[in-house]
Amino acid sequence: MARKTGGNIKDLLFERTTAAFAFLVLFLAALLFAVLLRESLPALRKFGAAFLVTGTWDPVREQFGALPFIYGTLVSSFLAVLIAVPLSVGAAIFIDEFAPPWMKTPVSFLAELLAAIPSVIYGLWGIFVLVPVLRDGFMKPVTKYLGWIPLFKGPVYGPSMLAAGVLLSIMIVPFILSVSREVLATIPQRQKEAVLSLGGTRWEMLRIVIGQHCVPGIFGATILGLGRALGETMAVTMVIGNRPEAILSLFQPGYSMAAVIANEFTEAVGDAHLSSLVLIGLILFAMTLAVNLAAKWILTKMVARASRGF
Amino acid sequence: MKKIHGVLAGVLATLAVVSFAFAADPLTINGAGATFPYPLYSKWFYEYSNANPGVRFNYQSIGSGGGIKQITAGTVNFGATDAPMTEESMKKLPGPILHIPTALGAVVPVYNLDGVPAGLKLTPDVLAGIYLGKITRWNDPKIAELNKTVTMPNADIVVAHRSDGSGTTDIFTNYLTTVNTEWRAKVGRGPSVNWPVGIGGKGNEGVAGVVKQTPGAIGYVELAYAKQNKMKVASLRNKAGHFVTPTLEATSAAAAGVAKSMPDDFRVSLVDAPGKESWPISGLTWILVYKDQKDEARGKAIVQFLKWAIRDGQKMEAALDYAALPKPVVEKVDSALKQISFKGKSLY
Amino acid sequence: MKALFCLAAILVLLPLFLIFFDLLIKGGKELKLTLLIDLPRPVGEPGGGIANGIVGTLVITLLTMLWSVPTAVLCGIYLAEYGRGKFASAVRFAADTMTGVPSIIMGIFGYVLLVLPMKRFSAWAGAAALSMIFIPVVVRTTEEMLRTVPTTVREAALALGIAQWKATLRITVRTAWPGILTGILLAMARIIGETAPLLFTALGNQFWQTRLDQPIAAVPLQVFTYAISPYEDWHDKAWAGALVLITMVLVINIAARILTRRKR
Numbered sequence: 001m002a003r004k005t006g007g008n009i010k011d012l013l014f015e016r017t018t019a020a021f022a023f024l025v026l027f028l029a030a031l032l033f034a035v036l037l038r039e040s041l042p043a044l045r046k047f048g049a050a051f052l053v054t055g056t057w058d059p060v061r062e063q064f065g066a067l068p069f070i071y072g073t074l075v076s077s078f079l080a081v082l083i084a085v086p087l088s089v090g091a092a093i094f095i096d097e098f099a100p101p102w103m104k105t106p107v108s109f110l111a112e113l114l115a116a117i118p119s120v121i122y123g124l125w126g127i128f129v130l131v132p133v134l135r136d137g138f139m140k141p142v143t144k145y146l147g148w149i150p151l152f153k154g155p156v157y158g159p160s161m162l163a164a165g166v167l168l169s170i171m172i173v174p175f176i177l178s179v180s181r182e183v184l185a186t187i188p189q190r191q192k193e194a195v196l197s198l199g200g201t202r203w204e205m206l207r208i209v210i211g212q213h214c215v216p217g218i219f220g221a222t223i224l225g226l227g228r229a230l231g232e233t234m235a236v237t238m239v240i241g242n243r244p245e246a247i248l249s250l251f252q253p254g255y256s257m258a259a260v261i262a263n264e265f266t267e268a269v270g271d272a273h274l275s276s277l278v279l280i281g282l283i284l285f286a287m288t289l290a291v292n293l294a295a296k297w298i299l300t301k302m303v304a305r306a307s308r309g310f
Numbered sequence: 311m312k313k314i315h316g317v318l319a320g321v322l323a324t325l326a327v328v329s330f331a332f333a334a335d336p337l338t339i340n341g342a343g344a345t346f347p348y349p350l351y352s353k354w355f356y357e358y359s360n361a362n363p364g365v366r367f368n369y370q371s372i373g374s375g376g377g378i379k380q381i382t383a384g385t386v387n388f389g390a391t392d393a394p395m396t397e398e399s400m401k402k403l404p405g406p407i408l409h410i411p412t413a414l415g416a417v418v419p420v421y422n423l424d425g426v427p428a429g430l431k432l433t434p435d436v437l438a439g440i441y442l443g444k445i446t447r448w449n450d451p452k453i454a455e456l457n458k459t460v461t462m463p464n465a466d467i468v469v470a471h472r473s474d475g476s477g478t479t480d481i482f483t484n485y486l487t488t489v490n491t492e493w494r495a496k497v498g499r500g501p502s503v504n505w506p507v508g509i510g511g512k513g514n515e516g517v518a519g520v521v522k523q524t525p526g527a528i529g530y531v532e533l534a535y536a537k538q539n540k541m542k543v544a545s546l547r548n549k550a551g552h553f554v555t556p557t558l559e560a561t562s563a564a565a566a567g568v569a570k571s572m573p574d575d576f577r578v579s580l581v582d583a584p585g586k587e588s589w590p591i592s593g594l595t596w597i598l599v600y601k602d603q604k605d606e607a608r609g610k611a612i613v614q615f616l617k618w619a620i621r622d623g624q625k626m627e628a629a630l631d632y633a634a635l636p637k638p639v640v641e642k643v644d645s646a647l648k649q650i651s652f653k654g655k656s657l658y
Numbered sequence: 659m660k661a662l663f664c665l666a667a668i669l670v671l672l673p674l675f676l677i678f679f680d681l682l683i684k685g686g687k688e689l690k691l692t693l694l695i696d697l698p699r700p701v702g703e704p705g706g707g708i709a710n711g712i713v714g715t716l717v718i719t720l721l722t723m724l725w726s727v728p729t730a731v732l733c734g735i736y737l738a739e740y741g742r743g744k745f746a747s748a749v750r751f752a753a754d755t756m757t758g759v760p761s762i763i764m765g766i767f768g769y770v771l772l773v774l775p776m777k778r779f780s781a782w783a784g785a786a787a788l789s790m791i792f793i794p795v796v797v798r799t800t801e802e803m804l805r806t807v808p809t810t811v812r813e814a815a816l817a818l819g820i821a822q823w824k825a826t827l828r829i830t831v832r833t834a835w836p837g838i839l840t841g842i843l844l845a846m847a848r849i850i851g852e853t854a855p856l857l858f859t860a861l862g863n864q865f866w867q868t869r870l871d872q873p874i875a876a877v878p879l880q881v882f883t884y885a886i887s888p889y890e891d892w893h894d895k896a897w898a899g900a901l902v903l904i905t906m907v908l909v910i911n912i913a914a915r916i917l918t919r920r921k922r
Contacts (some may be wrong), residue, residue, distance in 0.1 A: 009824045010821060010823050011821060011822045013823070014822075014823035014826070014827075015736075015740055017732065018732045018735050018739070018740065019736050019740065019745075021728070021729050021732035021733045021736065022732075022733040022736040022737060022741070022745070022746070022749045023745075023749075023752055024729055024733070025729065025733045025749055025752060025793060025797055026745075026748055026749050026752045026754075028756070028793070029752035029753070029755060029756050031767075031771075032756070032759070032763075032764075032790065035766070035767055035770050035771060036766065036855060039766070039770055056504065056824060057504070058498070058503075058504040059475065059501075059502035059503075059774065060825075061504075073717050075659075081741060086666070087666045087670050088666075089666075090662060090665070090666025090667070090672075091663070091664045091666045091667035091669075091670040093663050093666075094663035094664050094667040097663070098660050098663055098664065099667070105855060107667070107671070109915075110671060110674055111670070111671075111674075112911070112915075113674065113897060113908065113911070114673070114674045114849075114909050116847060116908065116911045117677065117851075117904060117907070118850075118851025118852070118853070118878060118903060118907065119851070119852075119853065119854075119905065120851070120853045120878045120881050120882050120885070120900070120903075121677070121681070121851075121900045122677070123882070123885065124881060124885045124896055124897065124900055125676075125677050125681075127523075127886075128680075128684075128893070129525075129676065129680060132523070154466060155446075155466030155467075155468060155526075156466070157468050157509050157520075157524055157527070158523065158524050159509055159520070161872070170673045173673075177670060177837075199664070202659070202660075203659045204681075220857065227758055230760070231704070231758070231760025231761070231762075233758070233762045233853075233854040234853045234854055234878075235883065238882075238885065241509040241510070242473040242509060242510030242511070242512070243508070243509050243510060249677070253509040253510075253847060256867050258760050258762045258854070261762050261763075261765075261766070262475060262697065262762055262854055263473050263474055263510075263512055263765070263855055264375075264473075264475070265765075265857070265858050266342075266372045266376040266379065266380065266857070266858050267372060267373050267374075267375030267376030267377075267378070267379050267474055267475040268375070268379060268475075277663075278766060281727070281762070281763045281766050284760055284763065285759055285763055288671060288758045288759060289755055289759075290759060291758075292754070292755075292757075292758035296754065298822075338865070338869075340778065340779070340872070340873055342861070349700070352700035352864075355700075355864070356700045356703075359865075366865050368863050368864055368865060368867075368872075368873060369864070370861055370862055370873070383774060383776050383777055384775070384777040385773055385774070385776075385778050386778070386779075403718040441866045478791075511886070512886055513886070515886060515888050515889075516886050519886055519887060519888040520886035522888050528786055535888065538888075538889065539888045539889065568766070598882070
């Protein structure tokens with residue numbers, strides 16, 4: 001292979017230069033982790049592991065515990081996934097199996113648009129449209145008749161765990177929808193035809209074929225959506241009610257890890273306060289990391305399974 | 311690819327030129343803090359910048375807690391708070407700081423109830439009871455007996471408070487601590503407290519927003535916010551036993567006594583003030599400036615602004631329902647301003 | 659059965675239409691020229707706009723991209739062309755991790771690293787926080803786009819005697835460029851809409867401010883401040899600001915999509 005002399009040095013230089021930038025990226029990630037760790041150390045030392053399970057958030061007495069926020073983040077996110085996954089999978093099935101072909105592109109396009117809307121706009125819509133509708137159209141009537149069930153206990157304010165969960169579900173639908181559609185696309189056409197030709201109904205075909213092929217993929221999509229929901233800040237802080245207490249009722253206000261950081265960071269005066277907020281950030285970081293890794297692992301498994309062929 | 315490079319280069323060049331042009335422009339002074347005086351300050355900074363084009367005051371209303379934090383960290387040139395700094399927090403400062411009072415305001419209970427007129431009568435204990443979560447319905451006998459001419463609705467009381475560190479909260483909780491022993495024992499006073507009930511709104515704006523949008527809600531905001539949003543304000547029974555509505559006059563009445571007993575560092579509380587017409591939840595609001603300024607130009611600009619604020623600025627307060635500082639207090643503040651210096655030289 | 663799935667599809671797309679509908683109606687109401695060219699006015703004064711926010715958003719975004727685009731693209735090139743060992747795996751892992759980190763945490767990063775030492779809020783700090791969101795995304799999309807270039811292209815270039823570095827740059831990268839650009843544009847659209855990282859880095863500003871070492875306004879920050887206020891006219895401005903924001907974001911998204919389509 002002919003090569004210009006001197007090209008070797010230039011090649012090396014090029015490789016080293018790009019490697020330097022790659023190292024920079026690695027360095028930034030490490031720096032992020034280091035910053036979070038260093039700033040949260042005072043809180044770690046003061047409260048220890050009890051921080052995870054303490055429910056007090058008292059800036060006056062400098063007693064902090066992350067429990068209400070962990071609870072709020074988890075509940076609102078799980079609620080979001082609970083609503084979003086069946087709807088997204090159902091919609092994906094509709095688009096792929098039942099909708100007229102001309103619908104496919106515009107619908108994908110619209111779903112992508114949903115994904116591009118900034119969080120603060122969802123929050124804006126949440127405060128002025130979603131919360132009043134949920135409050136007057138759903139929560140007030142439900143609490144009237146079913147208020148004895150702890151999940152639906154009043155009084156109804158409007159901003160609540162439910163509002164946050166519903167808003168989050170709307171926000172993660174595009175992601176779950178697109179992954180679901182990709183997953184559905186991996187089902188070999190032959191399989192579908194086989195079941196149909198054996199006399200199965202459309203519904204039976206879907207149930208069998210999806211059940212066989214798609215469960216891991218949809219599970220992966222779920223976890224991906226969960227990861228996004230966990231980290232959402234602006235939209236949640238505008239509709240969750242900002243109450244640092246872990247309450248069972250979905251109609252009551254709550255708080256989330258990202259929301260408390262957004263609200264209190266600029267004014268946390270005491271060292272313990274600021275450090276506790278950063279520690280919450282660290283916990284959130286760890287949580288989203290774990291969830292995203294799980295999602296990736298499941299998705300790669302799904303891809304491997306699909307490529308093995310059936 | 312080349313075209314995009316060209317466009318990008320062009321934009322950057324424009325930015326550079328624009329940056330340079332603007333960099334040569336007015337001196338910007340950054341401040342942050344209380345939302346309590348924000349309607350007043352935003353008017354002040356707007357008018358002052360128009361009259362003095364060489365200087366601009368950029369104020370971000372992030373709450374008194376934020377103001378204290380940022381001036382302590384030195385990321386802003388001045389802070390603003392309605393909660394005076396505690397001895398402990400002042401120890402963390404890199405240098406001595408001055409609390410410069412700028413105005414008097416009133417913290418008022420606002421509520422959202424259809425069919426109930428403004429001026430709902432409340433007593434200190436009832437207000438504390440609501441915020442403690444002990445009185446939970448609007449037609450509770452304790453409220454009804456104070457307001458016999460009104461049919462109180464049988465609705466939940468939705469309590470709203472601040473979610474951020476707030477001087478308004480400090481004034482409000484200071485009041486509740488002073489007038490109610492249970493509150494004093496259970497919750498106490500401070501810019502952030504462990505609220506027994508209620509949802510949090512960010513800033514005076516947030517609480518006003520929550521109350522406006524939630525039927526059956528009650529909250530506490532600075533008077534200007536209640537007025538600007540045409541909200542229903544409750545009347546409170548004051549120390550002298552009279553039910554007063556918060557007005558400019560009632561706020562000034564609360565401050566009448568303060569002129570005589572104003573301490574040198576201006577950190578004084580006005581809650582539960584004596585006097586027939588006094589509004590019981592009144593408070594001062596301060597601007598925090600370091601005695602020793604690190605930047606001569608900015609330090610001088612701040613001093614000049616404050617000189618204007620305590621004299622000319624006071625004239626704008628009535629329109630926004632803040633009460634002016636009493637004359638003797640103004641004189642005292644004026645001499646305090648002389649203490650602000652750069653490398654020992656007074657910037658007055 | 660079909661009806662159930664159809665219902666799901668409708669429920670999924672309904673919020674999108676509702677949001678857009680509201681944005682257009684409520685935002686359009688206040689969308690006068692004054693909104694786009696005026697500075698914010700004090701509470702209670704008529705008029706006022708978000709002009710400084712629009713400029714601020716552009717300044718922060720371009721500043722972020724100034725160092726983030728080269729860093730991310732070059733890193734992506736490294737991973738695609740030379741990235742085979744443990745080091746490359748570590749870089750990929752780092753990038754993947756960072757893409758999943760909530761943006762508020764990048765705000766903490768910007769605050770600790772730049773705001774505190776510099777003793778001021780600034781456009782620099784805002785850009786630093788946003789670059790932590792931008793870079794990892796573009797690293798991965800760049801790498802993926804480069805990987806789609808068939809090896810035959812690379813081999814052909816080398817067979818012609820072109821030096822490897824030139825081949826990579828002039829040929830491989832150029833081939834993948836529309837895809838790489840798409841990735842950049844999508845990441846740009848994303849950071850334009852980010853609010854949380856700017857809350858305690860750029861802070862916000864009432865005035866014209868293009869100096870990079872001072873607090874600076876940004877449209878998402880203004881939308882947030884106006885939205886949570888109790889003033890009706892500020893609510894209207896929030897919707898209008900949101901409309902401006904979504905227009906910026908969508909225009910870039912659509913441009914990116916057109917690019918990808920043309921490539922095919």
